[in-house]
Amino acid sequence: MDFQMKRLHNGILEFKITRPEKRNAVNFEVMEGLSQAIERAKETDIRALVVTGEGEQAFCSGGDLSVFHALRTEGEAYRMLSKMGKILHELTILPKPTIALINGTAVGGGCEIATACDFRIAKAGAKMGFIQGSLAITTGWGGGTLLFERIASYHALKLLSEAAIYRAEQLAHTGFVHRVVDRINEEVVERFLQNELTIHSSVLSAYKQIQIRKWASSDLWEKMDQEIKQCAILWEAEAHHEAVASFLNKK
Template sequence: MKPYLLEEREQGCLLFTINRPEKRNAINFDVMDGLSEAINRTKKPGVKALIITGAGEDAFSSGGDLSIFHQLKTEEEAYGMLSKMSNILYRLLTLPKPTIALINGTAVGGGCELAAACDFRIAKKGQKAGFIQGSLAITTGWGGGTILFEKLLAGNALKILMESRLFSVEELADFGFIDHIYDGDREEICDVFLRKILSLETEVLTAYKNMLIRKWTESGLQQRIEEEVRKCAVLWEKDVHHELVAKFLERKS
C-alpha cells in the first residue's frame, strides 16, 4: 500500500493523504518525500490550495514513526531526520498558496507540528491533539514549537507545549489553534470552508500569503526553527529519551 496519496480535486485543490492507517498515519521518510512532492505540485499554476489529511477516521497523524526513528541514537543521526522534516515544514509554511490541515482524527506530536505549519486547521468534533514531545524528554524538533509561537498568544502556546498532553479540539479552538470544528463529511466541510477563499484569483491569494511570508523572512523564522531542531537533536541523544520511547513502544505492542 502506498504510504501517501495525491489527488487533484475540483476548485483547484490538491489533496494529500497520509495513507498509513495501520500505523495511525505515522510519518516516515516515504511520507516526508510525499509531502515534498505535494508542495512542489502545489506550485503549479492550476493548483490554488493544498489540503493535508490522514487516511481513515481514527488518526490525522501520530507524528514521527517511532518504530523507525527510535533506531536513531546519536545527536547527528537525529539531526539528519529532524532537519529533513523541518525543511519540508518550512517550505509548507511559506508556500505562497493557502494550506489546510483537515484533522480527521487524533493528531499527536509531529502530527501537530505538521498541522501547525498549515494556514488553517479544521478538526473533527470530539477528537484530541497535542504536542506530547516533552513527555518523551525532547522538545518539538520539526519547527512546530517555533511556528506555534508565531500563530498563538505566547501564553497559550506555552501551555500547549509545556503540559505535553492531549487537548480536546474544542479546547484548542479556544486557544486559537483550531479554526473550525466539523461534524459530518470532512471533504464536504472543507469545500464549504474554502469556497469563498478559492473564489479569488490565484494571484490575489498569493499576494496576501506573501505579506505573511515577508514578515517571517524578516524576523529570521528559518534560523529560529534551525535552533529548535539543534536543541531537539541534543536531547534526542540522551538516555532518558531512549528509555521513555522504549517504554512507550512496549505499551503499544
C-alpha cells in the same frame, strides 16, 4: 505507497497519509510525499493544499518511532529532524492557502504538521497534543517555533510545556483550531474556502506573500533550525531513549 496525492475540483490539491495501521505516522516515504505535494501545489492550476490522514482514527501520530528509534546520536537525529523541518518550513511559506484537515488524533509531530498549515479544521472530539515532552524531547520539526507564530504566546507555551492531550473543542478558543465539524470530507474544505475560491489565485498568493515576507525578515528558518538542533541534543540523551522504549513496550 504510504501517501496519496490527488487534485480535487476547484483546484484543491489533497495530500493524504495512508498508513492507518500505523496511525498515519510519518516515515521517510511520507516525508518525500509531502515534499512532492508542496512542489505540486506551487503550480498555477492549484489554488490550495489540504493535508489529511486516511481513516477516522488518526490525522497523524507523529514520527514513526518503530523507524526513528533506531536513530541514537545527535547527528543521526538532526539529519532526520532537519529533513522534515525543512519540509514543514516549505509548507509554511507555500504561497497558497494550506489547510490541515484533522480527521482524527493529531499528536507530537502530527500537531507540528498541522501547525505548519495556515488553517486547521478538526473533527469533533479529535484528540490533539504536543506530547513530545513526555518522551523527554522538545518539538523537533520546528513546530514549536511555528506555534508561537500561530497563536498567542501564553497559549503556545502552555500547550508545549504541558505535553497534554486536548479535544478539538478545547483548542478552538486558543485559535489553534479554526473550525470544528461533525464529519470530515472535501465539502468541508470547500465550504471553509467558499469565499477564497471566488478570488483570483494571484490575489490569494499576494496576501500570503505579505506574511512570508514578515517571516523572512524575522529569520523564521533560523529559529526553527535552532529548535531542531536543541531537540537533537535531547534526542541523544538516555532519558529520551528510555522513554521511547517504555512507550513501545506498552504498545
